Amino acid sequence: MGQVRVHVGANLGAVTADDEVKWLDSDEMTAWLRLIAVAERLPGVLDTQLRRDSGLTHYEYQVLAMLSDAPNRTLRMTQLGRETNATLPRLSHVVKRLEGRGLVARTVAPDDKRANDATLTDAGWEVIVAAAPGHVQTVREHVLDPLNGRQVAALSEALGAILTKVDPKGDAPQDRRGAGTD
Amino acid sequence: MGQVRVHVGANLGAVTADDEVKWLDSDEMTAWLRLIAVAERLPGVLDTQLRRDSGLTHYEYQVLAMLSDAPNRTLRMTQLGRETNATLPRLSHVVKRLEGRGLVARTVAPDDKRANDATLTDAGWEVIVAAAPGHVQTVREHVLDPLNGRQVAALSEALGAILTKVDPKGDAPQDRRGAGTD
């Protein structure tokens, strides 16, 4: 019967008894393979640069970045977890390590004693300020530069649609500029 | 001086002495935040479903899928690593585990005695055939369904451009259908 493609299940239909499956057509498959490829390779690129130049993983960078942007440089752990697209256990471990390095401090929330607030320390601030330019540079180089304005918008639109499924609660962070006021 | 956004380094320019940095504008930031969010959350979604229904991680699925699609259900380790967007050590460990479970077999390549060929066993074939429909369903649900045809094409185009930077050697797999012959 010959070739069968199951990357995600291209025309495995010939093999499975399940005719209810709507396999991917060629365009869909191309898009999907590219999405996986980017999702798998991009983190490595980011981690490598940040590690080398700033001693941070990309996830640690995100934690510090979100805090740096929060009022009072402080965020509830749960909220921080949402904004960094991570599970709470993961965040908890990472913040513990960052606390050990003096980049973040944790305090019990005054209004809710089970909750914890994470705050960026001055040392943490300095680390992220130092790390940001190189990171931006990497992001430009690997994702924004190869795209023209139209493509950036189209990418953004498509990813936004995917996020409604992958992040139904809308936890992922958004650019909130435009309120302009500094 | 007020708010500063460093997700990737929005207008941290006010703080850093470095005026050479071209920070992200609002559209770029939106696209970037969404890309990270998808890249971070999607693997979890895929892993959860595959794990629950088929006892495979998404990476293991990819390994089996690429083999299932290869001539003779066999691929050189190096090539398999490229096609699954992974480093060789990672692949090596995973294939060892898959071999232990009887889903893959490794043999020294006849033409080059340092090389290793990984082959999908019959048991492995059955596993992937059983896993594919549920996986396709998940992919549809979370990424393809929320997109219309135009958006799929646009996403594909943008990701293709990014891949030229993130995967300059073009190792990531491509849909090779259209040769139509089975």
Next chain:
DNA sequence: CGAGTTTAGTTGTAACATCAACCAAGAACA
């Protein structure tokens, strides 16, 4: 107010990934 439930978070452990070190086979070349 007290029993049950939900929310917030931590922790231990097991699975997994990364990294550096290593080895063997082949290629280049002197």
Next chain:
DNA sequence: TGTTCTTGGTTGATGTTACAACTAAACTCG
């Protein structure tokens, strides 16, 4: 023919993440 370099891969240590179990605080409601 014997060095040296490169390629193809494995392995073990070390670090990170996921999952499940757990604690404690806060709500809910009879």
